[in-house]
Amino acid sequence: MKPRRCSRSACSAVAVATLTYAYAESTAVLGPLSPYVEPHSYDLCGPHADRLTVPRGWAVVRLDPEPPRNPATDDLEALADVVREVARPAPLPGDAPGYGPAQGYGPVPGHGPVVGAGQEPPRDDPGGRRGHLRAVPTS
Secondary structure (H helix, E strand, O other), rough: OOOEEEOOOOOOOEEEEEEEEEHHHEEEEEEEEEEEEEEEEEEEEEHHHHHOOOOOOEEEEOOOOOOOOHEEEEHHHHHHHHHHHOOOOOOOOOOOOOOHHHHHHOOOOOOOOOOOOOOOOOOOOOOOOOOOOOOOOOO
């Protein structure tokens, strides 16, 4: 994939920032290079982004570049956080703050008994269902 070039005429430097205009607010927004080419935005190289001028009465909003991120890691961590939050049951009435099922102490209501590693859950589960995940002992 070829790097994007500065939108200014006669400039072939690599673009590092994206300029967009909010005409209704008389504002120019200069931020980090957008991931996609937009039809009404301009990609600028470093020197042109630094020397940007706007018409009198207009404001310039300069957004700081975001630190580089690893989408695979961030998405995986976000997914794990959501799964943990959904799996955490609400505290039972009478539970003291900081204790009880919500903090991982005790069985999860409606999900059957807690089963240790290498044990099979009992077949007479009062909840009528068996969890789809179980611990597999290492050999």
